[in-house]
Amino acid sequence: MSRDYEVIVGLEVHVELKTATKLFCGCEAAFGADPNSHTCPVCLGMPGVLPVLNREAIHLAVRSALALNCEVRPFSKFDRKQYFYPDLPKAYQISQFDEPLAEYGWVTIRPASGEGRRIGIRRIHVEEDAGKLNHLGQRLGDATGSLVDLNRAGVPLIEIVSEPDLRSAEEARLYLTELRAILSYLDVSDLRMEEGSMRCDANVSLRPVGYEGALEDLSRVEIKNVNSIRNVQRGIEYEVERQAEMLLRGERIVKETRGFDDATGRTYSQRSKEEANDYRYFPEPDLPPLVLSAEWIESVRQALPALPDAIREALVSRGIPPKDAEVLVLDREAYQYWLQATERFEDDRLVTNWMLSDVARLINARGESYAKAAVGPDGLVELLELIGSGKISGRMAKEVLEAMFETGKRAEEVVKEKGMSQITDEGAIRSIVEEVLKQHPAVIQDYLSGKEKALAFLVGQVMKQTRGQAKPDLVNQLLKDVIHHDYNTAQ
Amino acid sequence: MDLSDADILHVARLARLHLTPDELGPVRADLNRVLAYVSQLQKLDLEGVRPTMHVVETHAPLREDRPEPSLGIAEATKNGPVVENGMFLVPRIMEGGASGE
Ligand SMILES: [Zn+2]
Numbered sequence: 001m002s003r004d005y006e007v008i009v010g011l012e013v014h015v016e017l018k019t020a021t022k023l024f025c026g027c028e029a030a031f032g033a034d035p036n037s038h039t040c041p042v043c044l045g046m047p048g049v050l051p052v053l054n055r056e057a058i059h060l061a062v063r064s065a066l067a068l069n070c071e072v073r074p075f076s077k078f079d080r081k082q083y084f085y086p087d088l089p090k091a092y093q094i095s096q097f098d099e100p101l102a103e104y105g106w107v108t109i110r111p112a113s114g115e116g117r118r119i120g121i122r123r124i125h126v127e128e129d130a131g132k133l134n135h136l137g138q139r140l141g142d143a144t145g146s147l148v149d150l151n152r153a154g155v156p157l158i159e160i161v162s163e164p165d166l167r168s169a170e171e172a173r174l175y176l177t178e179l180r181a182i183l184s185y186l187d188v189s190d191l192r193m194e195e196g197s198m199r200c201d202a203n204v205s206l207r208p209v210g211y212e213g214a215l216e217d218l219s220r221v222e223i224k225n226v227n228s229i230r231n232v233q234r235g236i237e238y239e240v241e242r243q244a245e246m247l248l249r250g251e252r253i254v255k256e257t258r259g260f261d262d263a264t265g266r267t268y269s270q271r272s273k274e275e276a277n278d279y280r281y282f283p284e285p286d287l288p289p290l291v292l293s294a295e296w297i298e299s300v301r302q303a304l305p306a307l308p309d310a311i312r313e314a315l316v317s318r319g320i321p322p323k324d325a326e327v328l329v330l331d332r333e334a335y336q337y338w339l340q341a342t343e344r345f346e347d348d349r350l351v352t353n354w355m356l357s358d359v360a361r362l363i364n365a366r367g368e369s370y371a372k373a374a375v376g377p378d379g380l381v382e383l384l385e386l387i388g389s390g391k392i393s394g395r396m397a398k399e400v401l402e403a404m405f406e407t408g409k410r411a412e413e414v415v416k417e418k419g420m421s422q423i424t425d426e427g428a429i430r431s432i433v434e435e436v437l438k439q440h441p442a443v444i445q446d447y448l449s450g451k452e453k454a455l456a457f458l459v460g461q462v463m464k465q466t467r468g469q470a471k472p473d474l475v476n477q478l479l480k481d482v483i484h485h486d487y488n489t490a491q
Numbered sequence: 492m493d494l495s496d497a498d499i500l501h502v503a504r505l506a507r508l509h510l511t512p513d514e515l516g517p518v519r520a521d522l523n524r525v526l527a528y529v530s531q532l533q534k535l536d537l538e539g540v541r542p543t544m545h546v547v548e549t550h551a552p553l554r555e556d557r558p559e560p561s562l563g564i565a566e567a568t569k570n571g572p573v574v575e576n577g578m579f580l581v582p583r584i585m586e587g588g589a590s591g592e
Contacts, residue, residue: 019556026559035577039567040559056556077544078551084507086581134578147578150567278505283544291550 005206005247007240008215009172010164011232013179014157015189016129016197017060023128023156024051024094031195035149043154045089050286057126057156058290059300060188061101064158065124066301067186068179070105074292078126078284086148087131097281100125101158101290107182108309109174119175120163129155152196164203164215169236172202176229177330181308184332193228200232201225204239206247219253223267226260235260239267311335318348324356333370334360340377345384354380358398362405374405383411391415391469393425426478429462429470433478436461437487444487455479494522 022029025042041049065072079097105121131153137143160179166172180191180198190197205218221243223235238260243253258267306314308329315325328335334355341351359380363373375383383401386392392400392415403414414420436458437444447454455476462475494502499519503510510518561567564577573580 021556021558026554026557027561028558034564036564036567036579037577038561040561044562044567052554053551054556055553058553082505086579086584133584135584143583145583146581147575148581149578280505285545288545288547288549288551 004209005244006209007167007169007236008164008205008207008218009166009168009236010203011162011166011172011175012201012203013160013162013176014129014199014201015064015160015183015191017057017156017158018187018189019054019056019060019156021054022154023054023057023126024154027151027154029155031152031190031197033151035147036151038151039153043089044150045091045153051094051284053287053290054156058101058292060186061124061126061156061158062292062297062300063186063304064160064183064188065102065105066297067182067304067307068102068105068107068121068124068160070102070121070124072102072292072297073099074294074297075099075289076101076125076292077289078287079281080284081127081279081281083279085130086146087133087150087153089131089150089153093128093130094284094287095127095159095281096125099289107162107175107178109171109178111171111174117171119165119171122161122163124158124160127157127159129153129157164205169233169240172236173229173233176200176232178308180229181330181332185305185307185311187305196227199225199227200229202232202236202239204236204243205253206240206243208247219255221253221255221267222257223260224257224270227262231260231262234265235267238265242267320348320352324352327356328352331370337370337373337377341381344378345381347384350384351380354384354401358401362402366405374408375401379404379410386411386415390466392420393428395427396420396425426474429466429474430478430482432462432465432470433475433482434486436465437479437482444483447483448488494519494526 016029019029021027022038022043025040027038027040027043030038042051062072076096077099078094080092081095081097082092084091100123102124103122105124106118107121108116108118110116129152131148131150134147134149135143136145136147162175166175183189183198184191192198193200202223203220204223205215205220207215207218211218221239223232223239226232226235239258246253257270259270260267311329312322312325315328316322320328328338338351338355341355342348345351359370359373359375362368362375363370366374368374380401383397383404386400387394387397397411400411400414400418400420403409403418404411407414409417440458440461443454443457447458458479459475462479463470496515496519499515499522500510502522503518568574568577568579571579
């Protein structure tokens with residue numbers, strides 16, 4: 001099959017902002033409360049009430065916009081987007097249409113092959129979330145009815161709309177991964193895709209080679225509400241294949257909204273977009289324009305934390321291999337764990353190696369995260385100090401770390417309980433034995449000529465090197481072995 | 492500008508209004524009269540005039556992000572015709588109903 005088309009993808013990402021209250025009322029915005037316990041006349045859509053903007057929501061939105069290199073408009077306005085659906089009690093959503101909060105930003109992605117590439121952000125606007133529907137039945141199609149919970153109605157969202165700059169499913173994955181990393185350092189959202197605090201819609205179209213019309217005129221398919229970055233990637237992959245086959249058969253691609261089925265990896269038609277969308281936006285009469293001063297915007301910019309690009313650079317300049325740095329950067333909790341550990345322990349690379357191999361393996365196996373790991377950065381540092389002081393070998397430390405995760409005990413305690421306070425690791429002792437023998441050739445001759453006392457001297461030297469912690473009978477045995485193997489035949 | 496029957500039916504559908512064939516004519520006549528009246532505005536020269544977004548020259552006051560008591564589930568759902576497990580029960584949703592975000 002000839003690929004005589006180019007993949008065009010644009011993403012719309014909705015992010016719930018981490019505020020204490022909703023966008024327009026004082027109801028709590030927290031996830032997981034009893035249905036409808038966080039509702040009031042404003043978010044229930046009662047007549048005669050007035051929305052009042054939440055300062056913190058605007059602050060978090062502007063913080064996000066600045067970190068994503070956007071220009072924040074000093075003057076933006078709110079509009080009503082109108083549609084009927086049971087999760088929307090007012091029958092309109094307060095959003096921003098033609099004068100959004102921020103525009104013209106970008107995110108840099110780094111494809112494995114080639115240079116970093118800027119993906120444009122067309123706009124970021126502020127809007128309210130809708131409520132949640134619980135369908136009675138397996139699927140919406142055969143549900144007998146739906147139960148409406150309006151706790152989420154009115155929770156502040158930002159919608160981040162990319163330019164159609166992405167050229168593959170893999171680029172979409174990179175964009176979302178980087179976007180999520182940036183937002184995680186800003187601490188503006190929980191970013192849990194499975195709980196819906198971050199949601200993604202993907203617009204996918206194919207541009208035939210030689211096509212000279214506008215991108216907007218290509219038939220575009222929107223994949224709605226996909227619940228993980230991996231599934232966004234799978235959905236786009238499937239959609240590209242599906243559309244390519246249609247083009248090959250000479251069929252017309254219908255502009256429509258499609259859902260993604262996690263089980264089959266396929267997208268399916270939901271409704272035809274051509275007729276459905278007629279939102280009749282008009283300016284929200286209940287909210288005056290939002291006016292932000294240049295000084296205030298600047299103060300938000302000044303308070304931005306270190307962002308992934310700066311952190312990458314800092315890590316690499318401290319000698320962390322770029323590949324390892326990437327793993328740390330993309331997981332804010334891992335990076336914070338690393339920061340705390342390296343503050344107390346001077347060998348950055350050793351910390352990194354232990355984290356990305358053994359600590360990561362145990363955390364994954366136990367379903368923990370770096371922030372809630374049974375062994376925190378202090379615990380890891382204590383373990384590394386035991387290795388550094390020669391009390392235990394690296395190999396023993398792996399066993400100690402596992403026990404620390406299981407029992408929650410400190411490294412020293414585990415070592416004591418397991419009777420590891422002496423070095424029983426044969427490899428570790430053997431290298432010390434070899435070192436001692438190299439330094440005392442005359443004593444070896446004494447021993448070989450029959451002086452049993454010479455051996456006791458050598459044992460003493462090894463014990464001194466290991467600060468008395470090597471297992472004596474093992475030292476004895478190893479000394480004899482090495483002398484007979486390496487020195488006896490030379491005679 | 493004159494609205495056709497098709498325009499009227501489209502607008503009625505968006506507003507969930509069910510017009511009988513008898514009502515179509517009068518509604519069309521009324522709406523056309525309203526549009527004709529409003530269209531006088533087209534005669535104004537608005538070159539360089541910023542659109543009026545809001546009738547009062549003010550800007551949005553901002554509220555502190557402090558929780559206030561909600562209504563409580565019983566009070567909040569009191570107006571619901573059918574309530575189950577503290578939630579509003581709505582009839583099955585037809586495919587093709589407009590949704591959005
Ligand atoms: Zn409320």
